[in-house]
Amino acid sequence: MSSVLVALIVFLSLFGGAMxxxxxxxxxxxxxxxxxxxxxxxxxxxxxxAVSSLILGLMTASVKGNFDATSRDVQQFATYLITLDGTLRDYGPPAEPARAALLGFTRHLLAASWQITDPLADGRPKVVLDKPDPWAQVAFSGVIKAIRALAPGTPLEVDLKAEALERGRTLSVLRWTVIEESVTTVPPIFTAVLIVWLTLIFMSFGLFAPVNRVSVVAFMLCAVCLAGAIFLILEMSSPFDGLIYVSPASMEHALAQMMKPA
Incomplete structure (x- = not known):
């Protein structure tokens, strides 16, 4: 169920309860x-x-913490992409196939997670949920294979190859960390119980409130505010989906750095 639909249900339940x-x-x-x-x-x-306020606070803290953690993971992932590309640049022309594979992998991640067809174009991208993608996994495996295929002939090249492999392993771990931790599922039964509690609260408010336009408008605005809070919580629970999502700026910056001439 979409966050917009849930927010609409919350508004109708709360305002209807007050009426x-x-x-x-x-x-x-x-x-x-x-x-x-x-x-x-x-x-x-x-x-x-009191209990409802506590539950709302815990839900907000949980999804906000996960959203911030995912954002930091994406920034760290972009940093490792830049440093790995720099290591391959230092290795020289024999590492160009590995660099090309890394560039293709980065392009795919931007297209899959943020649907950016032209990563360097202006404009806000449309976002879709990042899910484990077999093609991206194959692409990243191609990067690692290209690095392993390097045949270093000097001590410096040996060190650069080892450094590139280490950063490649770190990227692999970070990628799956982002995928696995990018969604904080809010159980539907949890949301349903909270809606019931809030509806009962609004019913009690309406029970002893004077029947006039001011009371009706006040209850409507309060219902809108609480529906908005639930909407924000559900939106932040999916950092790569919906209106609120992790910024792709760090990944776009990484791609721009990788596309610069050597």
């Missing part, structure tokens, strides 16, 4: 709305509000 509370209040006997009843209901709802 339902107002509707029920007008049909209850006066003694059911006495001050003692209001105090008892507010006491119970206050506990639910």
């Amino acid at each position: 339902l509370g107002m509707w029920v209040a007008r049909r209850l006997a006066e003694h059911h709305l006495a001050k003692e009843t209001q105090d008892a209901v507010k006491l119970g709802v206050g506990m639910v509000v």
Whole structure:
């Protein structure tokens, strides 16, 4: 279910709950709305509000932490791409096939994760979820094979080949780290329970609120704000999918550096 649809459901549930509370209040006997009843209901709802606030805070911290970690991993990945390309440049012409394979691998990652057909063009890219891609794995294997195929003839070339292989292994680990940790799944049952809690809270608000335009507009705005919060949480849970995503700037910079003439 998309984050926009979930946010719409949250808004309708919360605003509908407030309106339902107002509707029920007008049909209850006066003694059911006495001050003692209001105090008892507010006491119970206050506990639910506290727990809901805690849950929302934990969800936000979890997805935001994962989003920031993924962003750092992408930046680190781009850094290792640049340093590996620099090592291959230092090796000289025999390493050109490996550099070409690395360039193709980088182009593919940009196209697969951010759908950037021209990585150096201006404009905001459309983003799709980064999933394990067999072609990219084959492409990266081609980079490693090209490095291993180098036949160093001097001590310097031996050191450069060893350095390139080490950075290649680090890139492989980082790539799978980004893939495996790029999505923080928010369990649907977890979201459903939270929506039920928030709906009950809004029903209690509407139960004792005066029926006028100001109250209705206030409840509508509050429902929009909470729906927006849920929307942001779900959007950040997928760093390579949706409206909020990890910036490809570091990868574009890496590709630009790799495309510079030797």
